[in-house]
Amino acid sequence: MAAALFCSFLLSAVIARITVRTQMQIWWNYVDEEAYFKAVESEGPNYVADIPRPSAYEMTQSDHFVSELCDFLQTYSVLILSIAGSCGAVFLFYQNKLRKPMEELAQASKKIAENHLDFGITYENKDEMGVLCKEFERMRKQLARNNQILWRMIEEEKMLRAAIAHDIRAPLSVLKGYQEMLMEYLPSGDINMGQAMEMLSESGRQIERMDAFVEAMRKLSSLENRELTAGDISARQLEKDIQAELTILEKEYGKQCRLQALESKEEFCGDKEIILEVMENLLSNALRYGKQQITIIVKIRYAELSICVRDDGAGFREDAEKIAEAFYGQNVKDSLKHVGLGMYISRLYCEKHGGKLILENDEQGGAVVIAIFRRIA
Incomplete structure (x- = not known):
């Protein structure tokens, strides 16, 4: 001027x-x-x-x-x-x-x-307009971060709802199996009152499990926030809990399950509900993809508990990390009934318990999944 x-x-x-x-x-x-x-x-x-x-x-x-x-x-x-x-x-x-x-x-x-935040403002002069553009760019980056946080929250809520539906399926299957058995055998007198009461008692235990699970999930904002409840677990007690569910699942899938719980006088300290949920997820996958026989091997030591589920199916065709992702489905038709969260939830719970989930193929054919849990108290 x-x-x-x-x-x-x-x-x-x-x-x-x-x-x-x-x-x-x-x-x-x-x-x-x-x-x-x-x-x-x-x-x-x-x-x-x-x-x-x-x-x-x-x-x-x-x-x-x-x-x-x-x-x-x-x-x-x-x-x-x-x-x-x-x-x-x-x-x-x-x-x-x-x-x-x-x-x-x-x-x-x-x-x-237009909600397109993947751009940048290139004007970088140190005058007043440069300061304004710098502040505008800072606002854009913050909006992009806020959008990422929002989408992550939405995905976590979606995953949480799917996890509830997924993990509640196993207790419901057991209840349905006991109901069908009672309706089929009780009128004809093929089972006595003691057996019927035992089925009703096990049904009550499954209802309590669902109650506890739903109440725990109600308090969560994401799966990662689920707290562990420590308790002593013996080999005999865990074998009994697993066997009660195998009886129903064998009938539902029409396949044979063989449980091997190695005798041990040591007791493991961990969250039994989470361990059973992981076992149910692994067993459910094995029953879907196995041909005739499923083998479950449970090992309990003072510092570690492991559950190995082996099937005689075709084995894994994908990388282990991909299979353990959320909403993964190996079979397109199978996704109509299963949301692909079983392996993801199992891996997440194993890691929360200080352990890990190992997925591999057996040399003789079939898939082998090993869930390892570490002592938490």
Whole structure:
């Protein structure tokens, strides 16, 4: 702006000087030269006589127009050139300092309105617009982070609901199996009252398990937040709990299950509900993909508990890490009934229990899954 005003004043001074000389030349054409020189000679060598301004009717139309134009330029050239210089300075300032950041901010606002946050603002000058663009970029990054957090929360809620539906299926299957057995055998007297009461007692235990599971899930915001409840677990007790469910699952799937619980006087300290849920997930997968026989091997030691489930199916066709992902399904038709959370939940619970989930193929065919739990107290 200062440079523009300086140039305007300088140029207006040059124009004023030119217009004065132009006017003098025009007016000189209408002066009596003899009288002018006599007046100058009579007054002395230092005397300067002004050239009189001729009247409008004395000058030709073109000379009068030029003379009036010179008057106008002498009066208004400073104002006109100052305004023009200021406008030019403002235009150059807009082109060099405002246009690019304003266009970037406009495009950024449009993308944010369309919920497209995978872009960046490249204007990085250290002027006021640079500071504004920097703050706008910081806002965009924070919005992107907030969106990621929101989507992660939505995915965790979705996974939690699917986990509830998945883990509650096994107790429901047991209850359904006991109900079918009672309806089939009780009227005909094929089972006695003691056996019927035992089935009802086991049904009550499954209902309590579902109650405890639903109450635990109700308090959670994600699967990772589920707290472990430590308790002593013996080999005989765990064998009895697993065998009670095998009786029903064998009938449901029409396959044979063989349980091997190695005798041990040591007791393991862990969360029995989580261990049973993992066992049910592994057994459910083995029964779906196995052909005829499923083998479950349980080993209990003081510091570690392991459950190995082996089937005679086709084995795993994918990498172990991919199989243990959430919502993974090996069989497309199978996904109509199963949401692909069994292995993911099992891996997550094993890791929460300080252990791990091992997936591999047997050399003789079939899949082998080993769930390892570490002592928690």
